[in-house]
Amino acid sequence: MSSLTYDLTLAGLSVGGAAALTGIGLVVTYRATGVLNFAHGAIAMVCAYALRGCVVEWGWPLWAGATVTLLVLAPGIGVVLERFVFRPLAVLGGDPAQTLVASIGVFVLLVGGAVLLWGQGARDDAPELVSADPWGQLAVALLLAAGVTAVIRWTRFGRELRAVVDDRQLAVLGGIDADRVAAAGWAFGSFTAGLTGVLLAPYVRLDPYGMPLLVMEVVAVAVAARMRSLPVAVLTAVTIGVAQSQLTRLHPSGWGAPLLQAVGTNLFVVALLIAALALPPVGARDALPRTATARVPTPPGAWIVALVLFLLPLGFAGSDLHTSVQVPALAVVLLSLVVVTGRGGQISLGQAAYAGLGALFTALLAAGRLPGLPRLPELAALTLAVVLVAPLGLLTGWPAISRRGLALALVTFAVGVGVSRFVFTQPYAISGLSLNRPAGFEGDRAYYVLELLLLGAALLTTWLLRRGRTGRALAAMRDHESGASAAGVQVPSLKLLAFVAGAALAALGGGLLGMGLRAFDPSAYDPVRGLLWFAAVIVLGADSTLGALAAAALLVGLDAGTRGGVAAALIGILAALVGRFPEGPHEAWRSRRRRRTGLTPLGMGVRGRLRQVGRGVTPGRSFTGLTGPTGPTGPTGPTGPTASGVARRTLSTPASPSGPSPADPSPTATPHPAAAADGAEPPQGPPAPDDESSTGGAGGTPNAAEGRVPTHTPAPEPTPLTTHHLQAHYNGFTALDDVTVTVPPGRVTAVIGPNGAGKSTLFHCLAGTHHPTHGQVHLGPHDITHLPAHTRTRLGIARTFQQLAVFPSLTVAENVRVGAEQGRTRDPSAVERSLRLLGLDGPVRALPAADLPTGTLRRVELARALAGNPRVLLLDEPAAGLDTAEVTALTRVLKALAADGMALLVVEHDLDLVADVADTVHVMAAGRIIASGPPDRVLDTAGPQEPPA
Numbered sequence: 025m026s027s028l029t030y031d032l033t034l035a036g037l038s039v040g041g042a043a044a045l046t047g048i049g050l051v052v053t054y055r056a057t058g059v060l061n062f063a064h065g066a067i068a069m070v071c072a073y074a075l076r077g078c079v080v081e082w083g084w085p086l087w088a089g090a091t092v093t094l095l096v097l098a099p100g101i102g103v104v105l106e107r108f109v110f111r112p113l114a115v116l117g118g119d120p121a122q123t124l125v126a127s128i129g130v131f132v133l134l135v136g137g138a139v140l141l142w143g144q145g146a147r148d149d150a151p152e153l154v155s156a157d158p159w160g161q162l163a164v165a166l167l168l169a170a171g172v173t174a175v176i177r178w179t180r181f182g183r184e185l186r187a188v189v190d191d192r193q194l195a196v197l198g199g200i201d202a203d204r205v206a207a208a209g210w211a212f213g214s215f216t217a218g219l220t221g222v223l224l225a226p227y228v229r230l231d232p233y234g235m236p237l238l239v240m241e242v243v244a245v246a247v248a249a250r251m252r253s254l255p256v257a258v259l260t261a262v263t264i265g266v267a268q269s270q271l272t273r274l275h276p277s278g279w280g281a282p283l284l285q286a287v288g289t290n291l292f293v294v295a296l297l298i299a300a301l302a303l304p305p306v307g308a309r310d311a312l313p314r315t316a317t318a319r320v321p322t323p324p325g326a327w328i329v330a331l332v333l334f335l336l337p338l339g340f341a342g343s344d345l346h347t348s349v350q351v352p353a354l355a356v357v358l359l360s361l362v363v364v365t366g367r368g369g370q371i372s373l374g375q376a377a378y379a380g381l382g383a384l385f386t387a388l389l390a391a392g393r394l395p396g397l398p399r400l401p402e403l404a405a406l407t408l409a410v411v412l413v414a415p416l417g418l419l420t421g422w423p424a425i426s427r428r429g430l431a432l433a434l435v436t437f438a439v440g441v442g443v444s445r446f447v448f449t450q451p452y453a454i455s456g457l458s459l460n461r462p463a464g465f466e467g468d469r470a471y472y473v474l475e476l477l478l479l480g481a482a483l484l485t486t487w488l489l490r491r492g493r494t495g496r497a498l499a500a501m502r503d504h505e506s507g508a509s510a511a512g513v514q515v516p517s518l519k520l521l522a523f524v525a526g527a528a529l530a531a532l533g534g535g536l537l538g539m540g541l542r543a544f545d546p547s548a549y550d551p552v553r554g555l556l557w558f559a560a561v562i563v564l565g566a567d568s569t570l571g572a573l574a575a576a577a578l579l580v581g582l583d584a585g586t587r588g589g590v591a592a593a594l595i596g597i598l599a600a601l602v603g604r605f606p607e608g609p610h611e612a613w614r615s616r617r618r619r620r621t622g623l624t625p626l627g628m629g630v631r632g633r634l635r636q637v638g639r640g641v642t643p644g645r646s647f648t649g650l651t652g653p654t655g656p657t658g659p660t661g662p663t664g665p666t667a668s669g670v671a672r673r674t675l676s677t678p679a680s681p682s683g684p685s686p687a688d689p690s691p692t693a694t695p696h697p698a699a700a701a702d703g704a705e706p707p708q709g710p711p712a713p714d715d716e717s718s719t720g721g722a723g724g725t726p727n728a729a730e731g732r733v734p735t736h737t738p739a740p741e742p743t744p745l746t747t748h749h750l751q752a753h754y755n756g757f758t759a760l761d762d763v764t765v766t767v768p769p770g771r772v773t774a775v776i777g778p779n780g781a782g783k784s785t786l787f788h789c790l791a792g793t794h795h796p797t798h799g800q801v802h803l804g805p806h807d808i809t810h811l812p813a814h815t816r817t818r819l820g821i822a823r824t825f826q827q828l829a830v831f832p833s834l835t836v837a838e839n840v841r842v843g844a845e846q847g848r849t850r851d852p853s854a855v856e857r858s859l860r861l862l863g864l865d866g867p868v869r870a871l872p873a874a875d876l877p878t879g880t881l882r883r884v885e886l887a888r889a890l891a892g893n894p895r896v897l898l899l900d901e902p903a904a905g906l907d908t909a910e911v912t913a914l915t916r917v918l919k920a921l922a923a924d925g926m927a928l929l930v931v932e933h934d935l936d937l938v939a940d941v942a943d944t945v946h947v948m949a950a951g952r953i954i955a956s957g958p959p960d961r962v963l964d965t966a967g968p969q970e971p972p973a
């Protein structure tokens with residue numbers, strides 16, 4: 025080996041060793057706690073500063089400083105974080121999205137704290153803990169990896185650790201001290217962070233922003249190891265480190281040389297982009313915590329106060345006015361997060377990149393430095409920059425189609441870092457690119473006025489995106505993605521729209537920021553800013569435009585008015601604690617008030633309730649459903665007769681005679697609209713012919729065109745849903761084998777069978793949420809086997825979920841409206857019809873779904889499904905969590921719908937319900953249909969069913 029190759033290899037080993045340490049720390053923390061610690065780099069930075077402080081400033085011996093830093097401070101930080109930030113979240117359910125937000129909060133807090141304590145300037149006098157011997161660093165990494173692997177594989181602690189990560193609650197029930205395990209994981213993870221920091225500090229710039237980012241860039245190592253394998257993490261780190269070092273000997277020429285050079289010196293960032301974009305997602309369980317997106321209602325007069333505060337700087341002068349110029353620009357950037365994250369529910373840690381691209385394109389266009397384009401006036405340049413950056417939103421929007429939660433966070437972070445490293449560091453960007461303000465707006469005051477006008481335009485755009493059909497669809501997607509898809513929302517297109525609109529707004533804000541500074545400054549759009557802005561928007565109410573304005577004012581005002589770093593530290597503390605309020609601060613306050621006044625049966629958020637419903641647990645008095653008081657007002661509440669009281673009468677009254685359906689000549693009970701509307705008993709005779717919501721046309725055949733609407737819903741064209749020799753697999757396991765069933769119109773078809781029989785898989789194949797490996801699914805004559813869920817909904821297949829899929833932030837009526845707007849037919853009256861049919865047209869219609877008990881939510885879900893006027897209705901365990909009276913009412917509704925010609929498929933464990941409602945029963949076992957026929961014949965021979973899981 026030549027001496028150059030050898031030297032470069034040694035240098036690469038040194039970098040690889042430090043990266044391996046980071047990878048080990050991230051993997052161990054993740055395995056012990058389920059948290060990808062975004063604050064890892066910030067802890068490294070704090071420890072590096074601490075060692076420098078001990079040795080350089082206080083004159084301690086190196087060994088003493090290192091002992092205190094690595095064995096006391098670093099593990100101490102980990103233990104404190106575990107105890108006060110992450111343990112409370114784990115106890116509340118360990119929502120990965122909440123822990124992600126908390127770890128970003130810790131990152132921001134530590135960076136802000138470091139700026140406060142040590143200033144923003146870089147230090148180059150960090151003490152050297154071990155000589156620059158790469159073998160030594162590598163040996164440390166290898167020893168740690170081997171030791172940790174041995175502990176995890178072969179010790180009791182390792183087994184406990186794996187048990188806690190798999191299922192914390194189960195592990196605790198099994199007698200494992202989960203807190204001790206998590207604390208040990210955090211202490212060790214922080215120790216490795218500290219070690220990385222003190223090893224790197226002498227060779228890189230030690231500053232509050234640079235070092236945390238540098239360390240976090242190597243997160244690719246942990247992702248490549250699938251957050252599990254330490255040997256893979258170490259090997260990846262060392263390979264990239266050596267490759268990166270060897271690439272420095274190449275000196276490319278030509279126009280692409282700077283980019284190639286940037287790629288060569290940032291191989292970890294390239295690896296991060298590849299790992300985040302190309303490898304299968306890790307930790308993709310959740311979107312955003314509801315806490316993060318909970319909408320805080322705007323207090324009366326708040327907009328007037330905001331207007332006055334934003335106009336106030338027009339009276340300022342000098343540096344105050346100059347500083348204020350940043351506020352509207354930053355507010356526009358933060359509005360982009362309101363659209364993407366607040367309303368769309370998509371984590372976006374890379375908005376700073378789009379803001380920077382907006383500023384960069386504006387500067388290049390205004391300077392006439394974009395090839396093929398003339399020099400443009402500043403305002404035209406800004407407009408064109410916004411147009412050019414908008415489609416780049418697909419960089420994060422496209423991956424968001426298949427990624428959620430942590431996986432999406434990683435992608436957006438990777439794109440932010442990639443743009444920062446490969447675009448903002450190019451010669452054209454770093455060679456002092458100036459950016460003039462538009463003609464006529466050069467002065468601070470005039471420019472501020474221009475910014476206010478553009479902020480108004482951005483507010484209008486945000487308002488339009490958050491209102492109406494698009495706004496409701498975005499909120500539905502945020503609240504429950506598969507529920508939205510089942511309601512007919514085109515989730516992939518909507519995600520792209522959110523990211524493109526978000527990129528455009530961020531570019532506008534970024535361009536304004538650049539003009540405010542009169543230069544393109546890459547550090548103003550650093551990925552660390554992206555994390556800070558994300559955290560700020562989350563803590564001030566992600567789905568609140570006013571929150572974005574307040575966040576902008578807070579971030580600029582606090583740093584300018586006090587010391588740099590105060591705003592970051594404050595935002596960091598709030599973000600770290602945001603998950604402590606499982607219902608969001610505002611909801612927590614409301615719950616407390618309700619508990620004090622006895623207005624609500626449970627001080628539990630909808631997440632908790634939904635989770636309990638999913639487990640088949642009846643959460644006490646909240647299960648009042650169809651027969652008891654509904655909503656927070658209760659039976660004697662200020663709104664008078666409650667909606668559920670209305671519902672009980674509506675749904676449990678004997679039905680008006682419905683005309684016989686073509687397929688089922690037997691008279692069927694049908695609720696009458698009048699009963700739902702006013703709570704009165706329904707008329708017993710046939711409805712008047714001119715009654716819009718009357719039942720049964722001539723001969724019982726519904727005729728929507730003539731306005732004769734049985735069970736309130738226009739009769740669907742009789743369309744059977746059929747499967748032909750369906751086969752479905754999960755990783756080679758055959759879950760469905762040669763299943764051929766027909767769900768005929770006008771009948772209720774039930775599928776029963778023991779746990780694991782394949783019922784849900786069949787349901788998913790019909791609904792489009794799982795694709796069979798063989799066989800076809802037909803809707804009438806059409807082959808729909810390969811159509812996605814939302815397209816099937818638009819063709820007329822509606823579904824409900826075993827675990828409730830309502831949109832908690834929308835009201836009952838809005839939930840139903842989403843179904844009507846996205847379903848098979850766009851019938852404006854469908855909302856009212858469905859609400860009436862399910863007894864939801866009383867005061868309950870205006871209540872947010874988050875506040876309602878399960879029985880009501882089941883009706884909301886069913887009403888939403890019916891509002892799209894489906895031909896086929898698929899119901900997955902519709903009786904789960906309902907009491908006897910609610911089941912009886914449900915039975916009536918299902919029979920009535922079938923009587924009107926709808927095809928119904930019910931997957932159900934409740935055999936009484938099946939016996940009562942079904943015309944045909946299919947019994948499944950081991951993925952096959954083993955018996956079919958009428959319920960009286962099949963149920964007698966089917967034997968007892970296992971209870972639901």
Ligand SMILES: Nc1ncnc2c1ncn2[C@@H]1O[C@H](COP(=O)(O)OP(=O)(O)OP(=O)(O)O)[C@@H](O)[C@H]1O
Binds near residue numbers: 778779782
């Ligand atoms: N996502 C998955 N990955 C791997 N295997 C799966 C998956 N979903 C289901 N299975 C397996 O496929 C088989 C059929 O499962 P399915 O959920 O369809 O049964 P089921 O009859 O609906 O049961 P249950 O009544 O418990 O919901 C089971 O053995 C189950 O373990």
